[in-house]
Amino acid sequence: MRDDLQLISDWIPQGATLLDLGCGDGTLLAWLGKHKQTKGYGLEINQDNLAACFEKGVNVLEQDLDGGLGNFQDLRFDYVVMTQALQAVLRPDQILNEMVRVGREAIITFPNFGHWWVRSYLALKGRMPVSSALPYEWYNTPNIHLCTVQDFETHCRKHNIRILERQVINRHHRSGFLAKLWPNLFGEIAIYRVKA
């Protein structure tokens, strides 16, 4: 399992109910279902991913995140999870609001655009950064709303979303001393646990 998913699964208690936005091939939901007896659903639009979820026995609903989560009641789930998709949705602010409405807590991961390497790539090369966390070219990237750790936290403060926990990890998916001290500079992937 991807290291950021491993980190997230540590945060999720036994028997929790989950909604995984952009659940991919269902790895996280399958793992949590098996090891922590969680129950929940994934939302996905990619056909191959849907098929993979079907095969795994993961509940998955074909639903576009850009259409919102209006079909789910308030506080329907213990956790709403969205890994590496915030930057790819049309309105990250709206989906964030929806996540904390539908879930008691929300867990979000995204590539930090404030990472020193991204900054220096742009500063020195003068070109759109490409890295292992951001593997796309400017013309084909699905990442249309990239943000930094600071952007995210400012947004949360402004919109009364409480940050309960933060982890930043580097490209080796480790959380080093520098990243703890200066997350916006040394964190490559940011992981947050938040609530309304």
Added chain:
Amino acid sequence: MPQQIPADSVGLVEPKTHRFDTPLELECGRTLPAYELVYETYGTLNSAASNAVLICHALSGHHHAAGYHSMTDKRPGWWDTCIGPGKVIDTNRFFVVCLNNLGGCHGSSGPSSINPETGQPWGPDFPMMTIKDWVNSQVRLADVLGIARWAAVIGGSMGGMQALQWSIDYPERLSHAVVIAAAPKLSAQNIAFNEVARQSILTDPNFHGGRYYLHDTYPRQGLILARMVGHITYLSDDAMRMKFGRDLQAGRFHFGFDVEFQVESYLRHQGEVFSRNFDANTYLLMTKALDYFDPAREFEDSLETALAQPSCKFLIMSFTSDWRFAPERSREIVDGLVHAGRDVSYAEIDTPKGHDAFLLDIPEYIKLFGAYMHRVANETVNDTSEAANQEAGNA
């Protein structure tokens, strides 16, 4: 005619008939004292009877879902695309059962069969059937076949409604329900189309109050019209545009009312063929069964409460261009199941083929349906064979 039977076909099949002598109480308040059900099976029931799958048919369907009855058959069963060795519903793994519903006209007791009390065809005296009645009769067939629990109950359109009703009424008797291109109840527009179809039959001078059998005739024109209007709702606007456009039969206008446009010819042909093979009373009865379907009604009109009854897992599928039972209608079922915390997966297949898509070989549909059925097989077929092996080992 199949020159030779394709390798992925179930081959030549023979329908079976079972007579039931225990009276069946119906939702309309009447009782059917005895009746026959005709059905077909494909594949082999395993020793644990854990690999059985029930296929429920749609409005004009029947028990012949796959394979051929003879080498002179022009076409295989109606769901041959999905049923066969190595296909989505893999007969190498599953034991597949498909029956003709009560009230049908393909061998099960219905308006065209003889009423033992009068010695005449039942005609309009055959009791009105509902989806719930059908499920009750299917339960009895399962008992006869020794199937305590279906690995899956599967159906498209009206068949999907039966699968849904199974999950609500007999939660302990199925592990999965696959509900394709269905709805939790008909809309006013759906009922309106059914009513047009019924009126065209009822007002045909050859209908004779439903006793046309005695007059050695049938409401041919009424059936043709009913099928024509029905067929329009099975196709999408796009599908019709692609299939016929405004193409003319003879390449020019005739300025008359004979067939000119391709689409007219197609509809008339479909109606004509249908009228020869389908009983008008059955058509009336089945469209009413559709209209009456509303499982929430028993639960104070709460679909959420109705969908809290099932304990099986669900696959719900819809097709983007289906306007008879549009994706929104399937999502009503999904939302109800999510609300009730049931295990459910949902796929919306992007296709211009309309409602009929559930019968067609659409790669994306086949892939997803196949992936789900693969899982059903792994959960229900293999688990028990492992358990059986263990038991054998213990003994």
